[in-house]
Amino acid sequence: MSYLSSDKAEAELAQSIKKATSPDETAPKQKHIRRCIVYTWDHHSSALIWSGLKVQPILADEVQTFKALIMVHKILKDGHPVVLKDGLRETAWIETCARSVAGDGSRGYGSLIRNYVELLLHKLNYHRQHPEFNGTFEYEEYISLKNIDDPNEGYETISDLMSLQDRIDQFQKRVFAHFRPSSNNECRIAALVPLVEESYGIYKFITSMLRAMHRRTDAVDALSELRARYNSQHYALLRFYYECSNLRYLTSLISVPKLPQDPPSLIDSDTPSLP
């Protein structure tokens, strides 16, 4: 529901985009990003956000580019499903972000930006191939949309999703590696927030889906490869969340999920489902 005339809404949106991608080396403020997300739901469109991003002088400054990528990630994740479709048309612009910084840049965001771009393109590509997913990977909605009667298709979905999870893991490691002792790293930590949420969404999805597949097919052997991969991803996530839980700034924003020490059983149906 929108109470503002469209002119005023547009002006406010432009303001929010500008403020979210300001040149200060801080986290992009959630209130500005929230306004963009709410806009996509109110108007069922994200066209103005992309054009707004393009008119800002974002590419000239590495911090601004990085903040723009965080914002893009968040609106892809939490915005109206139409944002994913629009995002697929904007891949060329996302690619130019990666080319905007030479080397590591003066403030060390160069390789972070290039990696973030890679991750976002990978994510968008995943959504292109599996259009039945929403941005946050909610299992219930997927199941209600699609009956996973075809085990081959389910296998592929999970395997592709695991590749995306691996990408997230690579990127988070790089973010941690680029922390600088001299600063509070707020801007870099801000990128971890959507990563934690997304990786947990994917983790929950894979867990439910693998359990369902184990119940359905008798081919426990055929799934052994996925099980092995699931287990190693569990330990990787455990480490990632542990490291995140030591960042005061991050834990003040979101609660970092707590995983059990060992991966939950996929075969035993008595194990409680995840929160």
Added chain:
Amino acid sequence: MSVPGKGVLRSVKNYAKGYSDMQIKVREATSNDPWGPSGTIMNEIAQATFNNNDFTEIMDMIDKRLNDKGKNWRHVFKSLTLLDYCLHVGSENVVSYAKENMYVVKTLKEFQHIDDNGKDVGANVRQKAKDITNLLSDEVRLRDERNQRAQMRDRMAGVENI
């Protein structure tokens, strides 16, 4: 400014902006006063959601308050409280409206505000937003809790009639 002063200012604003009685009530319930909305006023508002005309006005105002800025975090927090209450005892319209506009609440899960004393007051809002999102996505629990409230109300009404 002292608290009574603020109250006067609010009634002037109510008059100047030409708010309806119901909107004034919602503004009262979700004001910046440092105490929670009273049960009586929340109940009145929740009952009014059964009237279609009032319903629109109430949701309109709650929506405005929910989108308020960080400094007015109490507006946001109290609107969430009020919304939660209306979800439990208000009309069915509140439930369908809240579901359709879930993103407004969902995006508040990362609400941030540090007040002048350096206290993180956003945490209250984040927790409340999380609770409501969970409630809205759990159809069974929502039905359960609404039924329980309705039964309790019936029992109480019975006592009154004796």
